Amino acid sequence: MFQLFSQLFKEESDIIQVLESLSNSGNIDLLLSFPMWSRFALESRNGNIIDIGTKISSLCIKWYETMVSVVTNQSNGENLVVIFCQQLSAISFVLKERNDIYSKLLKIFKKRISSLPLDRLFLATSFIHELEPHIVKDFKKFLLSKLKASLDNTTDEDTLIKIISQICNSPDSSLRVPNRLCQVVLSKFWIFLLNATGEVKELLDNSCVKRVREKISQLVCTMKDKSIKTGLLSELVEYSNDRLINCINAVIGPEGKVITNEMLDYFRENLRGHSNIVQNLDFFYSKWCVKAVDVQFYLDDLTEKKNNSTFLEMSQPRHWSIHEKIIQVSRKAYKYKYSQTFVNVFEANTDEETQKKRASGVAGH
Structure with missing residues (x-):
């Protein structure tokens, strides 16, 4: 039905009339279809997209007000907040350059859920x-x-x-x-909790809090001597420096300055290079060495290096020793990851016997 929009409604006035009717409807299903109809209306008017887009944007306010009211009155226990957020998301393509309209919809949303x-x-x-x-x-x-x-x-x-x-x-x-949203909220809670001052003796004596503080202290030690596992470190540096430092300072104390922005940036930069090598090698072995007799040996070693090697080990010259001859080839091959031409050339120039060689032999070929 949606795909026939451009055939059913050719005139701009007809399109706007349909959307106006939807925005004033008392039927939940019709109201929830408004974003999709709006999308097809925009896509069907290539020549006048700016003009009609402006009119649709103004209709969004009326539609959202009506939708919020009708859903509230007719819902049977559904989570209103989720529905309201989903509809904001569904209509967001119309509002990309209309922050003023989005602000008005957000105001309607907040007003309705503030009493929940x-x-x-x-x-x-x-x-x-x-x-x-x-x-x-x-x-x-x-x-x-x-x-x-x-x-x-x-x-x-x-x-x-x-x-x-x-x-x-x-x-x-x-x-x-x-x-992740829940995780972010909880992580902020822990930082808030660990930074507590004042009447905190009972809090600090809590076994759970003690355990967390102890784990953070151990983590700091492994970061300082670079014995931290690369898998864990990769997860940590996904967070901002400020968040990590605030969490650590809550336990160690800001005067210690054991973890700095420079240290975290250093970790992040080196991990990026390590991650690129792992990515290139993993793709090469999985794509081009499937039939190689020793491919599993290489993949197992790669998994071990990705998750369980320490940052210090990662920095050693011989860390990639068994992959050394393949790294350069894998880097070049990864550039053609989505190239069917490259696949065709490889298959045309690599016979069955070559593909069954050791992985290093495939790379050399």
Whole structure:
């Protein structure tokens, strides 16, 4: 049906009339179809896309207001926050250069969900993490402000535990973090907790907090002497320097300055080179050496180096010794990863016997 849009509605006035009708509808299904109809309306008007795009943008406000109202009144227990966020994401292609329209939709969204209980907001964190990044960011900012206000007004010592479990949609007894959005919220909580001052003796004596502080101290030691595993280090440097330093300083103390921006940048730069070599080799072995008699030996060694070698070992001259003859070839071959021509040339010039040689023999060929 959507694909027939350009054939069904040829005049701009007809298109706008259809979208106006949808934006005023009292039917949930029709309202939720508005973003898709809008997309096809834009795609069907190549010549007047700017003009019609402006009109559609203005219709978005009316549509979103109506959708929020109708969904609220007719929903049967669905998570309203998730639906509202999903629709913001669905219409975002119209709003790419219309921050003013997006701001108005966001205002409608915040106004509607501001009266919802916190547990409804927390539940949404498990479902909206894959939406448009700016929508996730704005929701996270709103959620954290509501969370702060709630904590400021609570005297129940178990409230925080309940909140954490609700954020992750997980039982109180065994926390499971379902996605990166939840992880970010919790990591900020830990930094906040570890930096606590004042009446904190009982907090610092807590076995869980002690264990976390001990693990961070051990981590710092391995970073200082470069015995940290490359797999773990790769995960760490995905975070910003500020976040890592704040977390470490909470345990070691800022006066120690054991982990610096320069050190983290050094780790990150060297890991990038290491990661590129692993990527090139892995592709080469998996793509071009499938029939090689010793390919599994090379792949196993590569996995070991990727996850379990230390940063210090990674820096040693002989770290890549068994792959040394193949690294240069793999780097060149990776450039043609998506080239069917390269595949054809390789297959035409490499017979069955050559492909069954040792991996180094395939590379030499």
